[in-house]
Amino acid sequence: MKITLLATLLTTLFAAPMVLATAPETSSPTTVLYHNATLINPATEQQLTNGWLLVKEGRIVKMGQAQGASLPAASKQIDLQKHYVLPGLIDVHLHLTAGPHRVEMRDGSPVITMEGHSEITRYHAISTLATGVTTAFSPAGDPKANADYVQQQQTGQWPGPKLHYAGYIFEPMPIFGGSVYPTDEASWRAEIVKQQALGVDYIKLYTGLTAEEVALGVRLARDAGLKTIAHLDSVSWQYAADLGIDILTHALPTSAELLTGAAKTAYQAERKNPYNQRFIYSWFQHVNYDSEPMQRLINTLAKQQTRIDLTMVVNELFYFARELDAIYPEETMWVYHPQMRQRWRALMSALSYDGK
Numbered sequence: 001m002k003i004t005l006l007a008t009l010l011t012t013l014f015a016a017p018m019v020l021a022t023a024p025e026t027s028s029p030t031t032v033l034y035h036n037a038t039l040i041n042p043a044t045e046q047q048l049t050n051g052w053l054l055v056k057e058g059r060i061v062k063m064g065q066a067q068g069a070s071l072p073a074a075s076k077q078i079d080l081q082k083h084y085v086l087p088g089l090i091d092v093h094l095h096l097t098a099g100p101h102r103v104e105m106r107d108g109s110p111v112i113t114m115e116g117h118s119e120i121t122r123y124h125a126i127s128t129l130a131t132g133v134t135t136a137f138s139p140a141g142d143p144k145a146n147a148d149y150v151q152q153q154q155t156g157q158w159p160g161p162k163l164h165y166a167g168y169i170f171e172p173m174p175i176f177g178g179s180v181y182p183t184d185e186a187s188w189r190a191e192i193v194k195q196q197a198l199g200v201d202y203i204k205l206y207t208g209l210t211a212e213e214v215a216l217g218v219r220l221a222r223d224a225g226l227k228t229i230a231h232l233d234s235v236s237w238q239y240a241a242d243l244g245i246d247i248l249t250h251a252l253p254t255s256a257e258l259l260t261g262a263a264k265t266a267y268q269a270e271r272k273n274p275y276n277q278r279f280i281y282s283w284f285q286h287v288n289y290d291s292e293p294m295q296r297l298i299n300t301l302a303k304q305q306t307r308i309d310l311t312m313v314v315n316e317l318f319y320f321a322r323e324l325d326a327i328y329p330e331e332t333m334w335v336y337h338p339q340m341r342q343r344w345r346a347l348m349s350a351l352s353y354d355g356k
């Protein structure tokens with residue numbers, strides 16, 4: 001099935017009533033008529049055959065179904081050749097402005113860096129748009145780079161999806177171009193204010209934080225009128241949900257606090273090896289979804305409508321880290337900048353993955 005994704009097609013416009021073409025419209029030098037297509041409406045779960053869209057100055061102003069040869073007048077017509085047309089997609093987890101992960105020497109010490117570059121950002125913006133994504137959310141990133149992208153995108157300088165974003169992650173591990181770690185409440189508050197001035201929608205809390213620091217981040221973000229998103233590990237999803245966290249990201253609720261009995265003991269023993277990353281998927285071998293901790297978590301998340309950004313592909317990447325070339329052959333990875341592809345494969349296949 002061939003599908004045409006129009007970057008200007010908005011979900012809200014698809015929710016409007018369909019109209020039939022019955023009379024010619026006044027031609028305008030800025031009108032474009034897309035016709036001979038099947039229009040997909042996710043809001044109503046319906047499709048309209050032999051449909052058309054009238055676009056004026058880059059915005060859809062009317063849509064309908066052709067009756068015989070009758071079509072609205074426009075300065076330009078584009079025959080979509082019976083392709084399918086649907087609203088632009090939303091990518092809820094896209095680190096659009098991030099650069100490739102590297103280990104570099106700075107001041108005589110090895111550090112991780114993921115600093116971005118405008119060339120890489122522009123490549124990813126265009127390739128993302130080409131896949132049909134017109135709106136994206138970056139759950140973490142350099143807030144200045146994200147703010148710069150938004151300005152360039154909104155002024156039409158860089159084609160790409162509309163972007164909402166969080167800023168640097170709050171995390172003890174130093175990541176240049178990726179993390180910050182304030183030392184006291186005053187510096188936490190100052191960093192949140194700094195990120196807010198750069199247009200962030202969320203504050204991102206990460207795996208290395210203590211429970212007390214997670215609580216501090218949620219409270220200070222709320223004081224600033226911002227929401228919080230968290231990628232957690234030892235701090236349980238239940239603890240974060242009780243705090244009122246807005247989004248939990250990745251299907252990785254890897255806290256031992258959500259396990260019980262012998263399964264919890266076995267899992268804790270696995271975690272004693274700091275080089276063993278298999279806990280990322282072995283947690284699922286230990287969990288009992290019918291246990292009291294898990295049922296309480298599920299009920300809390302449902303009651304509070306906490307958003308879960310599952311990104312199941314991440315779990316797949318970890319589980320099949322040694323088979324990435326077969327699962328993701330190079331010819332299918334064009335959406336990623338070549339530098340990102342190279343570093344991504346090196347990162348995922350690192351020997352520290354399973355301690356061997």
